[in-house]
Amino acid sequence: xxxxxxxFWFLSVLAVISAINVVISKNAVFSVIWLIxxxxxxxxxxxLLNAQFLAVVNIIVYAGAIMVLFLFVIMLMNLGxxxxxxxxxxxxxxxxxxxxxxxxxLVSALKDAETANQIAQVKEGDxxxxxxxxxxxxxxxxxxxxxxxxxxxxxxxGAIVIGKKD
Amino acid sequence: xxxxxxxxxxxxxxxxxxxxxLTRRNAIIIFMCIELMLNAVNLLLVAFSKMxxxxxxALHPSAGIDGQLFVFFIMVVxxxxxxxxxxxxxxxxxxxxxxxxxxxxxxxx
Numbered sequence: 117x118x119x120x121x122x123x124f125w126f127l128s129v130l131a132v133i134s135a136i137n138v139v140i141s142k143n144a145v146f147s148v149i150w151l152i153x154x155x156x157x158x159x160x161x162x163x164l165l166n167a168q169f170l171a172v173v174n175i176i177v178y179a180g181a182i183m184v185l186f187l188f189v190i191m192l193m194n195l196g197x198x199x200x201x202x203x204x205x206x207x208x209x210x211x212x213x214x215x216x217x218x219x220x221x222l223v224s225a226l227k228d229a230e231t232a233n234q235i236a237q238v239k240e241g242d243x244x245x246x247x248x249x250x251x252x253x254x255x256x257x258x259x260x261x262x263x264x265x266x267x268x269x270x271x272x273x274g275a276i277v278i279g280k281k282d
Numbered sequence: 283x284x285x286x287x288x289x290x291x292x293x294x295x296x297x298x299x300x301x302x303x304l305t306r307r308n309a310i311i312i313f314m315c316i317e318l319m320l321n322a323v324n325l326l327l328v329a330f331s332k333m334x335x336x337x338x339x340a341l342h343p344s345a346g347i348d349g350q351l352f353v354f355f356i357m358v359v360x361x362x363x364x365x366x367x368x369x370x371x372x373x374x375x376x377x378x379x380x381x382x383x384x385x386x387x388x389x390x391x
Contacts, residue, residue: 124283128291135295135318139302144310151314154295158321167328170353174324177357182317182364189368190310193375211304219297226289236285236329237336243347244328252347253354264358271362275369281376 120238123164131157144190148183155179165236167244288329295322309371309381313364320360324353 134153141147155178162171242248253261295318302315331349338345371381378385 120283124287128287131291132294132298135298138311138314138318139298139306144308147311147314151318154318155321158325161325162328165328165332167332167350167353170324170328170350173354173357174321177361178317178321182361185364185368186310186314189372192372193381208305212301214304215297215301218300219293222293222297223290226286226293229286234285234333235336236283236288237332238283241332241335241339243331243335243344244350248344248347249350249354252344253351257351257355260355264355267359267362271365275365278366278369278373 120164123160124238127157127160127164131161145187148187148190151186152179152183155183162244164238165244166239166241169244169246169249285329285333288326292322292326292329295319295325307382307384309374309383309386312383313367313371317360317364320356324356327353327356 131154134150134157137150138147138154141150155174159171159174159179162168162174299315299319299322302318303312306312306315327349331346333346334349335346374386375381
């Protein structure tokens, strides 16, 4: 096994284990911590695929901004101490079975797909570098980029209006 | 790396997110599971863009760059979604003093 394969399997196992821990941990603060570990391992996958810009943006936006926002809200509500009411045991079992069936159906459908033996380029190729992405973003995608700034403005106004005490 | 490894990894993360949405009652954890599903899709988009780039590299040197820009825009939309969603959850907590989604059906009364 080469170093790339070892890194791939390590990051994959880390991502799956921490994602399972997000779902099963009782305390909401621990869920946030495990989700941050998941995001870091997905960023590691991006670095492995040489998508360096997305790796950095993933760490800054998700693991930085969004998770801090989640942690802030959880601590504001003081949810860490009290025990969350659990769903009925049979309902939880039905949820797990439904998700497992979905995984089974999708895996068996995509197992023999035409693309199954193609290769994703790892640790080379320059399309993930900020130079190429920036050129494409400000030439071909400049209108969606401007529209996303309007989206951010409206989201900010919406969050303030909803969160305002009246 | 073969593309089907990335497909199966993303499917696993996505289905863990689905199980979390179906089995938990805390609205914040449901929201975190939705973020997990978004990240699984992002990972698959990046893997597919690198696959497409490897195929079309000789003809189009910038093939596959659209996939990575879509991931960027998905992150932008996710950040906006989180800000509005957490504002709604905070407002819900202020009104009913709980973030249990089973209380959400009282909104219609």
